[in-house]
Amino acid sequence: MSLYSCFFSSNNRYSSSRYTYTGYGNGSGNRSSRRRFGFARSSVTSYDDNTYFYGRNRRRPHYWERERERRNNLNRNRNNRRNRRRSPSPETPPSRPPKPVIPKEELAKELHCKDVDLHIETNTKKHRTDDYDCTKKRKVNGKVEEAELVVRRGDSIKMTLTFDRPYSKEKNDLKLCFSLGENPLPSKGTKNVFEIDESGKKSFKSHEWGATLVDKKGNDATLLISIPANCIIGEWNFYVVTVSEGKDKQGNPQKITKNFEIEDDVIILFNPWCKDDECYMKDEAALDEYILNDIGGVWRGNAYQYSPKHWNFGQFEEGILDAALQLIRLGFNSKLRPMSDPVKVSRMVAKMVNASDDNGILVGNWSGDYADGKSPTSWVGSVKIIQQWQKSGPVKYGQCWVFSCVTTTICRALGLPCRTVTNFSSAHDSDQSNCIEKYFMKQNGADEPINYDGSSDSVWNFHVWNEVWMARNDLFDFTDPGWQVIDATPQETSEGVYTCGPCPVTAIRKGMCRTNYDCGFIFSEVNADEIHWRVLPDGSLERLKFDKKKIGKYISTKKPDGGCVGYGNSDRFDLTLDYKPPEGSAEERETVMNAHNTAFQRKPFAYAEKENEKAVKFQLTHNDNCMIGGKMVIEVKAKNESNVERDLKYVGIFVAPTSYTGARGDTFFKKYFGKSSLKPGEEKVFKSLLDPEDYLDKLVEQASVSIVAVGKVARKGNLYTAEKMKKEHQVRFRRPDIKVECPKEAHVGDNVKFVISFDNPLEKALTCCSVSMESVGFTDFDDAPEVDVPPKTTYRREFTMPAVKAKKNAAVNFSFECKEIPDISGTATIRIVS
Known part of the structure; x- marks a missing residue:
């Protein structure tokens, strides 16, 4: 048998049947000669003159191979659904014969690595990653999967290398290599080669790779490898590199490099426990909630009635970490350097959780028709959603709380502290005016809403987004670590795509609406003023109503106790004062004016007039805890707070179904009360009863209705002026609990x-x-x-x-x-x- 066939025959491999020597590579780390599930054994299509790889075959393909396979499967499924003929497969190019390799007798004289012990149990416990299913030996789809090493950057990991003879620095030229991606390069931070320090005295900087020898027994060498706090997160290949003297084809001396690659990758994540990581959080107890807790809940309802929906985040479940890494690689189009930056990663997560611009996870749907998918209300966790996305692409359907909970899962899986946040009475500013404007025109004696100048501002009963903890070194005024808002629900585009944030909560509180990213939009959600305008015949505007306190109520998240959310509101943690100063305070008004002055579409006349004082106080009350199918009592109280008698021309109560996004259906209940008078200080109550027959077949999802009370008050005397009064509440019927x-x-x-x-x-x-x-x-x-x-x-x-x-x-x-x-x-x- 020739030397050539000795090393490249599929039946004859170096040392033992567990190992394979392959002489290939193009100097950049391309492994074009590998087959789908391991190294090529009988042919080599490209190679470097002096680089060799050896070791056990990989237990699973590299991530780019898996992702190509997934794309091919998705394309095949799409083609099958469309009944298309598949294009014929291109011919496989003839393989290039490998060069003769170094004789086995010469290889036997040099140091070779035989095995690497990753100390998975010890390392994952130290790095707080032992909850990931992939770090344990387990059975997946009937096959036993070996444990994988998942660690966090900015810390060290323990490894033991086993050689075929004792290692000596004086006799052996040995290095370690971590590489990332299909084409790793040092200039891109995706290939790092470094030597082993045997002195035990060297301390490595927080942003550099390094290795220290801590123990040496026989053929074993135990190392501590330092991972930089700013390294790219992802699935890193690890090689033990040995360099020896050899000869080229002409017999001239040259260096021969041999890489022993371990069977699986080392997965490196963000590290909020590391002071040098940008997502460092000083409060370690809080990290039990924002990183390690895989169960929780999200608040829904309206400003009068809210309750939690329980949710399984499941960030440690089988396949979730793999999907999270795959998601952001897809978003960055395989550009790996941005994956070191939590700002860019969190913004990309918000983009990729929705499928509006790409093949992201969730398709949004607020129509009420989910026949070709699954109703957003039926989901109770993120795991099935993410697993379905990996198998078949974008999942139908989601709404804001589903987008947010999936975002929490992805961020926590990657090591970013994250929480789900609900804002009640949440505004949607569509024109960057930093206020919510509604327009009316007088028709048939009443002010009726109109679509004016394309405005589509709205107020949602609630909206759910996320906060992610990190430092903002890209912002001069907000470099300190803090909570940043991101929002995966596709509402408005940001820089041309459907994403939102990250934006510092402290910037929102101060009304600094030009702060990156999307501060003005988020400010409007929590602290915009609502202004009603009457459009006059000449096109000018007359202000009808100016409400300073309607927007942004009871901003809520789960209490950071590391446990499960309960049925009541005792587990609710209020964040309202983080987003804005106390309502009505001088500081709060200053914040609103800051936002007004920095709006991209400034409305200078919006705040020019003073608010009219009402002589008659109007109050709307109802049963906030009415079970669906029950009767609801609605009361309107009118109190004359002036010292002059007032006439009530009429009082009316109207009820209509509403979605949680503020979309209102046709009025199905009307009740009018005739004329009456109010003496100074007098109060009158107007009562009505809403029966199940009135509303049951009119409700839409979330079982919410809008109750509107209107009235007209006139002053007796020679000077006869009238004022209109209006109160509107969003009410949600209670549903039974399981x-x-x-x-x-x-x-x-x-x-x-x-x-x-x-x-x-x-x-x-x-x-x-x-x-x-x-x-x-x-x-x-x-x-x-x-x-x-x-x-x-x-x-x-x-x-x-x-x-x-x-x-x-x-x-x-x-x-x-x-x-x-x-x-x-x-x-x-x-x-x-x-």
Whole structure:
């Protein structure tokens, strides 16, 4: 057998059957001779004259190989759906014969690495990454997957190298290499080669790679490898590089480089525990919530009624970290350098969680028609959404809280401290005026809303975004670490794409609306003034209403206690004063004027007039805790606070369905009250009753209605002036909660019984029913169709699920969907011990 065939035959490999020597490469790290699942064994298509790779075949393909395969699968699925003929595969170019290699006798004289122990258990515990499923040996799709090393930048990791003889620095030229991507280059920060310090005295700078020898026994050398605090996050290849003397084809001396590559990559993430990382958070207890907690909730409702929806973030579940890294690589179009910067990464996450500009995760839908997908209210966690995206592309459908919760999962998986934030009475400023304007025209004796000059400003019952913790070294005024707002819900474009932020919360509070990124838009969401204009016949504007306090209420997140959110509001953590000074204070008005003066579309006449004082105080009250299917009492109180008698020309109550985005349907309930008078100091109450028959078939999702009370007051006497009064509230009917019964504790491997139940409050059956669930610690089931639930009966169902993972608080979230009352949900937590 020739020397050529000795080293490149598929049946004869150097040292043992576990190892492969391949003489290839183009000097830049291209591995074009590798096949799909390992090194090429019988042919080489490109090579460097003096570079060799050896080691075990990879257990899984490189990430770029996996992503190519995923793109091919998605394209095949699309082509199959469209009934297209597939183009014939191009011919495989003939392989280039490999050059003869160095004789085995010469290779045997040099130092070679035989194995690398990554000390996965020790390193992941130190780096607080041991919760990731991929760091443990596990079974995936019936196959046993070996553990992977996941660590955080700005810290050191322990490795033990095993050689075929004792290592000596004097006798052996040995280096280590970390490379990232398909074409790694030192100039791009994606290839780092460094020597081992044996003195034990060298301390490495926070922004440099390095390795120190800490122990040497026989053929083993144990190292501490320092990872820079500013390195690119991602899946890094690790090589042990040995350099020896050799000869070229002409017999001239040359250096021969041999790289021993480990079987899996080393995954490096952001490190909020490291002072030199830009996302460093001093409060380590808070990181138990914002990085390590994989369960929680998101607040929804309106400014009068709000409650949490339980959510499984699941950032440590199988495949989620892989998907998170894949997502931002897709967003950056495989440009890796930006992946070292939390500002750019968080902005890219906000862009890629929605699918508006690319193949991001979620498609938004606020139409109420979800026939070709899944209703946003039916999701109870991020894991199924992200896993579905990896298999088949953009997932249908999401709304703001779904976008936000998926964003929390992605950020926490990458190591960015993140929380989900809800703003009630949240404004949407469409024209960059930093105020919310609505226009009316007098028609048939009444001011009716009109679309004026293309304005589409609106006020949502609630809107949900995210805060990510980091320093802003790109901003002169806000370099200190702090919370930054990002928003993945596709509302308005930012720099031409649907993304928003990051923007410092402190900049929003000060009304510094030219701060990057999107400060003006976010300021308007929390602290804009709402102004109503009447459009006069000559086109000029007359101000009808000026409301300083309507926008931005009860800005909420989960209390940072590291646990699960409860059913009530005791777990709500109020952030309102982080976003704006106390409502009505001099500081708050100064902030609003700062925003007004820095608006891109400034309206200088908006604040010119003084607000008219009302002589009659108008108050609207109702039952804020009315169960759907029940009766709601609505009251309007009118009190004369002047010293002159007033005439009430009329009082009216109107009710219409509304979506949480502020879109209003047709009025389905009207009640008028006739003339009356109010003496000085007198108060009168006008009461009406809203029956289930009035509203049940008119409601849209979220079961919200707009209740509007209007009135007209005139002053008695020779001078007869009239003023109009209006109050509007958004009211959400309460839905039943799912009660979940289960044991308090179980062991891994146990089949645990869960019983879920709730009462149907309606006088009619619940139809088109289905149950879904998502959990941490159990094997989830797919969405299950259910039979109709009869009127005024109790729905009850038992499920048995195996416990598969030890968890201190394993949350199990259930969602029940039906045509009549969507979004019925409930949760339970159970301790799972090994």
